[in-house]
Amino acid sequence: MEYVLHVLAMFCLYSILATSFNLLVGFGGLFALSQAALYALGAYATAIGAGTLGLPFPIPLIMSVVVAAVMSALIAIPALRVSGHYLVVVSLALQIIVLQVALNWKGLTGGTDGISGIPQYTFFGIRIDTPGSFLVVAAIAAVACFWVCRRLTRSPFGRALRAMRENEAAAQAVGKNILYMKVTVFAVSAGLAAVAGSLFARYFTYVGADSFTIDETIYILAMVILGGAGNLWGSILGAAILVILPEALKFAPLPVDIADKLRLIAYGLVLMVILRFRPEGLLPEPRGKKAMFVPVDAEGGKGDAEALFEGGAGEPGSVTLEGRALKKTFGGITAISDFSIELKKGRITGLLGPNGAGKTTAFNLLTGFLRPTAGEIRLHGKAIGAKKPHELVGAGVARSFQDLRLFTKMTVIENVVVALPRQSGDSLASVFLRPLKVREEERANAARAMEILRFVELDKKAHETAEDLSYAEEKLLVVARLLATGAEVLLFDEPMSGLDQTTLQEIFPVIRKLAANGKTVCIIEHNLDVIKELCDTVYFLDEGRAMATGTPEALMNDPELAARYFK
Structure with missing residues (x-):
């Protein structure tokens, strides 16, 4: 005993x-x-x-x-x-x-x-x-x-x-x-x-x-992998199997002279069978409705769409975010040179240009993922060039990525809820010292996330895993996640790439609604039809410089720019 x-x-x-x-x-x-x-x-x-x-x-x-x-x-x-x-x-x-x-x-x-x-x-x-x-x-x-x-x-x-x-x-x-x-x-x-x-x-x-x-670390790691990474109960199960199973095998009736070797073989075979048929572990990470910490009311917050668009400062058409004489060099390579841009409230601005023109680098500068070599970035007239990406989101500037970068192993609603700002539960102190407040906020955030998903018409997919969405639905989820940040400046990196004409016509109204409700929107796009359909102003970039600025029609009718774009 x-x-x-x-x-x-x-x-x-x-x-x-x-x-x-x-x-x-x-x-x-x-x-x-x-x-x-x-x-x-x-x-x-x-x-x-x-x-x-x-x-x-x-x-x-x-x-x-x-x-x-x-x-x-x-x-x-x-x-x-x-x-x-x-x-x-x-x-x-x-x-x-x-x-x-x-x-x-x-x-x-x-x-x-x-x-x-x-x-x-x-x-x-x-x-x-x-x-x-x-x-x-x-x-x-x-x-x-x-x-x-x-x-x-x-x-x-x-x-x-x-x-x-x-x-x-x-x-x-x-x-x-x-x-x-x-x-x-x-x-x-x-x-x-x-x-x-x-x-x-x-x-x-x-x-x-x-x-x-180090063998001890590997032993503990085996418990996590066997039980299921991302599932705490899996860790308990993995520990139980790896601690108790070898001891239990000692009671198996085996020939004395080869007992130890047979036990090791049996032990290894059990682990191999489990990992072969359950590579994600015996208890995989919770998905679907179980992934949320509170029950989600599918109708919660319905009719409160206006609350999604908390207005920032300034009148429609006023400058919200601007970059002045921006320059970025990587060693001896100049990616951006003397680039200035103004993004205005309630307007959709486009960045157009051939591959390698510097469009994504410009986005990275405006959103804090890169520091400019020279020049300054201002939000409502205040310099923000020294802020980190997560600080800029809190200040009101958020961006998407060309390769989407969704949280693919998380559900659709989790992708949205995680982006909601000012969650007290992001603080370790609040998690343990103010659990009731955190839970109350979680209910409100779940309702708000459902309202955002209704706005982009993904509410029926709320509990599906993001990796199971169609490509068009993934694009809509990117919009929803960006909207959830509450930022007033939204920068989309090729939000329409790879979509057919029918799907484009479904997404166009969503982007237009963002601007119509006071958001400052900027998009990088190669599809000229998208630029023409959505943008109020377009900046044409080539070799890291803004070659021209104007309406989509004016730029598309310029033969020099057309030659540069299609070269």
Whole structure:
């Protein structure tokens, strides 16, 4: 019985590690290989605090969480600039550094001998010195850590994490602060892993570097992948299978001389079969109506379309956003040179020109994704050239991308809700300290998102996954997501490309309504029929310069511009 209780206690520790790692990998899309190092930091901090320094509970536990959370910044900071295999390398470096420090700093960590004699827990005079009594403590800790993860992931912050996982640039383009999200999720994941490390130290009364190798990280990662990335219950299931299954196989009646090898074969075959037939994991990420945190009223907010168009400052025809003498160079290449543009309230402005003319670079400058080499950008007369993309969205300037960059693994309504501004649930403090307010806002935001989807006639597709939409519906979802930001300046990068004439006639009224209701609209487009049909003013760019400005008819009838465009 003691053996069974020990296995269950270890399952509790690994469930904490798996759920915390799922925050990074499954929800944040941050593939870091340092979870065992953070686990080790928690264990060593408790060993030093409780054993060497003799500090009373809960100070060693708090030390463990703080040390691991702070150390995780060593990963979070470079993760702001690197991703994919580069992040794997950076995080793997931290794993190696932590183990080398543990092995070589003998005065602090005991070196290869580790730290022994760590005092076990004592609560109300009761010593936690058996697997059964420790299981109670571990189970309480596992439930608490799971609650933290669930509260975080079932919130606007968790939705923003998944949006960041899908596409960081697109998340910034709807106003999400990537810096804040990455640092926060790294710190929370590290802190929870440290809780497991602290429990480990108290349970075994010994901490050594051999318990926290890279193999341990891979073991935890296997739990996340097996159970289902992006599903916290999947992490629990993955931990249960990988912790309990090997132990259960020990009771299988096998020949003594080959028992160990047969168990490994059986263990491997079970995992291969599961991953072959369930590559997304045993419990995949929730989709459809389950993806929303509150019930969605399909009729909620109906008839309130005017509320979608919160007017900005200025009269129709007044200049909202302008770029003055903009220049952008990349090394010795000049992409934009002496380019000036005015975008006016209630008007649709077009950027026209051959491929490589600098149109998208101009968009990137106006929306903060690139800093101009020279020149200035003003919104309602105020300089905004130093603002970051997510700050510009909050100020009132939002953009789409030529390659759409939808959050394809999220539902249609989630793509819209995540773009709504000023969500208190984007703050970690509000998620835990003001849950009722966050939930109330979530209901209101769901109703507003449905109204936006009705505006673009996608309300019937609200709970479908974005990747299942037709190409024309994806284009409409881009419009809906941009409208959801509440920005008064909307910049569309080739919103009509690849659409047939019938579909164009369905989307034209949507774009016109945006301008008619006071939005400042700018589009990049190669289709001359679209330019002629929609735009009030057109800027013709070539070789990074504005060659001409005028009405669509005037520019299209200019033989020199026609020659440049069709060259």
